[in-house]
Amino acid sequence: MSLDAARQRKAELAQIHIARADLHLQEDEYRQLLLDVTGKTSSAELDAAGRRRLLAHFKACGWAPKHKPFSQAEKIEWFWRRLGQAGALRDPSAQGLIAFIGRTRGMEVSHPRFLPVRDASAVIEALKAWLKRASTTTEERA
Numbered sequence: 001m002s003l004d005a006a007r008q009r010k011a012e013l014a015q016i017h018i019a020r021a022d023l024h025l026q027e028d029e030y031r032q033l034l035l036d037v038t039g040k041t042s043s044a045e046l047d048a049a050g051r052r053r054l055l056a057h058f059k060a061c062g063w064a065p066k067h068k069p070f071s072q073a074e075k076i077e078w079f080w081r082r083l084g085q086a087g088a089l090r091d092p093s094a095q096g097l098i099a100f101i102g103r104t105r106g107m108e109v110s111h112p113r114f115l116p117v118r119d120a121s122a123v124i125e126a127l128k129a130w131l132k133r134a135s136t137t138t139e140e141r142a
Helices: 003-023 027-038 048-060 073-086 093-104 116-141
Strands: none
Touching: 003 027, 003 048, 073 093, 073 116, 093 116
């Protein structure tokens, strides 16, 4: 299984369990529904088509995801914008962000979405720490 397929599987399984909780399905109800819709007794046994079928059934029952989760790239961009709004950046442009990533991770990318997960996580943590320092400095001035 490719890394992208594994991530997709994990995200879909998470959605299935969120939907189950949101729909207040008891264990026995959930297992019966799973069997009726997919022919399986565990979501872990589902292939991609089975996961999609089950999620479509939940949506037909009125369930909708509350919000789309942020991707790592979106988080990086969000933190970068917040730092720009706080006046902590010399260059708040997209090129400034790419330069920051290059300095922080020692690698060149054309967009944060092309960062490997580990590197994106490190960039997010660096931006969080920077934003915290910038917020503390701003509060001390006030």
